[in-house]
Amino acid sequence: MDTNQLVVCGGCNAKIGAGNLGPLLQDLPRRESPDLLVGFDGSDDAAVIRLRDDLALIQTVDFFPPMVTDPYLFGQIGAANALSDVYAMGGRVLSALNIVAFPEEQDFAILREILRGGAEKVKEAGGLLSGGHSIHDRTVKYGLAVNGTVHPDRILRNDACVAGDHLILTKPLGVSILTIGYSAGEISKEGFQQAVDSMCTLNAYAMDIIRDAAGVHGCTDVTGFGLCGHLHEMLHGACSARIDTSRLPYFEEAYWGAGHFIFTAGGQRNRDFLEDKVAFERQDFALEEIVFDPQTSGGLLVSCEAGQAPMLVARLQAGHIPASDIGVVTEKKEKEIYIG
Structure with a gap:
């Protein structure tokens, strides 16, 4: 295999199934707040926290192993996927942080291409890429932690449909x-x-x-x-x-x-x-x-x-x-x- 390519093993196909996630989250300790507009109670795409009457913060995180062999494309796809949760809530992207897992023995030129692809998508979204966190791992993983903004009265939730829609x-x-x-x-x-x-x-x-x-x-x-x-x-x-x-x-x-x-x-x-x-x-x-x-x-x-x-x-x-x-x-x- 080309040493400048990634091993295909994931994308959102690597996501833990909904049937396993629900029971895991039920009993987690949590602090109630009237400013947590969207949180654990539903299955929404991101958390939303009210900062003031006309402004709320959207927070989300998403990362996964590669679904393509090209590192640059993987970076673009990983970033686009993570940014999507902000859009799904009706928001606009504000900032992002890289999340990286990368094998210690692998060529770091591959990681540079992943990060370049991701950075280009954050820029296209109008967001500020401002750092991140990296660890060594046996398999490559990449994604973003993303912040966005939305008016508290214009949040699009995933559980608000009504009959006839x-x-x-x-x-x-x-x-x-x-x-x-x-x-x-x-x-x-x-x-x-x-x-x-x-x-x-x-x-x-x-x-x-x-x-x-x-x-x-x-x-x-x-x-x-x-x-x-x-x-x-x-x-x-x-x-x-x-x-x-x-x-x-x-x-x-x-x-x-x-x-x-x-x-x-x-x-x-x-x-x-x-x-x-x-x-x-x-x-x-x-x-x-x-x-x-x-x-x-x-x-x-x-x-x-x-x-x-x-x-x-x-x-x-x-x-x-x-x-x-x-x-x-x-x-x-x-x-x-x-x-x-």
């Missing part, structure tokens, strides 16, 4: 299938490049449009728990949803790969956790894998009033964002998510 997704699904498949020699270079381009794209551009749109109730970004996992969090046990697969954006080669049994451990964890919550109304194994596939630096999933959804989708598409209205939130039914 339409669901809008801003990026295609299937990046883990494409990256894993490419590393195994089963996915084309063109398919892999589509995944890389998507993962490197900041959700800032979509949020600039969503932030000013009328009728938006909630938002999350689709990452390691896949579309169904993050939609499960968005429905917050109070609603159900119906997904129209004819409108679902996904990479065609990812669909082909899933149909040829290219899938990920993270996708299987997502499937196991959600098995009793999801109803597939037609048999399509490849499509099932697509909706469970862990996304790295995935798109935003937005719940929006039905009457405002067409205008929001049109504005996003006019801004060269491949957004699609993929379904509707309904009253609570026997199953949580219906895919037809």
